[in-house]
Amino acid sequence: MDLNTAIRSRSRVVTPVAPLSQQAGYYCSVCECVVKDSANYLDHINGKKHQRALGMSMRVERASLEQVQQRFETLKKRKVTSSFTEQDLDNKILKQQQEEEERKRQRREKKKERRKEKAVEEDLEDCDQEVAAMMGFAGFGSTKK
Numbered sequence: 479m480d481l482n483t484a485i486r487s488r489s490r491v492v493t494p495v496a497p498l499s500q501q502a503g504y505y506c507s508v509c510e511c512v513v514k515d516s517a518n519y520l521d522h523i524n525g526k527k528h529q530r531a532l533g534m535s536m537r538v539e540r541a542s543l544e545q546v547q548q549r550f551e552t553l554k555k556r557k558v559t560s561s562f563t564e565q566d567l568d569n570k571i572l573k574q575q576q577e578e579e580e581r582k583r584q585r586r587e588k589k590k591e592r593r594k595e596k597a598v599e600e601d602l603e604d605c606d607q608e609v610a611a612m613m614g615f616a617g618f619g620s621t622k623k
Contacts, residue, residue, distance in 0.1 A: 508532060 503512045504519040508531045513519040522528055529536055541549075 501512045503514045504516065505512050506519070506522060506528065509522070509528055511522070513522050526536060
């Protein structure tokens with residue numbers, strides 16, 4: 479299938495006479511209107527006309543003094559239960575230091591093990607060289623040292 483023929487076979491003509499949902503731009507099915515670009519569409523979605531069409535009231539409910547005081551009390555209680563004490567912070571820092579020390583210790587042990595393995599390999603290489611010298615040739619054909 480040729481792409482050019484597929485594109486040319488169907489063409490859509492957008493006219494002001496066409497239904498709103500088929501016109502060019504962004505269509506709002508709630509308000510049944512067409513907006514030409516995305517910025518205006520976002521303005522429309524957040525605007526009064528659209529919000530009222532959704533059934534939302536744009537009025538703010540007035541709060542009484544008692545409601546505000548109750549709200550402050552609940553927020554204070556929430557803050558008190560979730561706040562950290564200095565001791566909690568010290569414990570957390572101590573725990574992190576212990577974990578870091580453990581990691582360092584493990585790294586040192588791994589490094590020591592690698593050194594031991596390397597030393598054992600070098601001893602084996604020395605033995606091979608001694609055996610080769612006894613047999614009368616320079617090595618067993620390996621080029622690495």
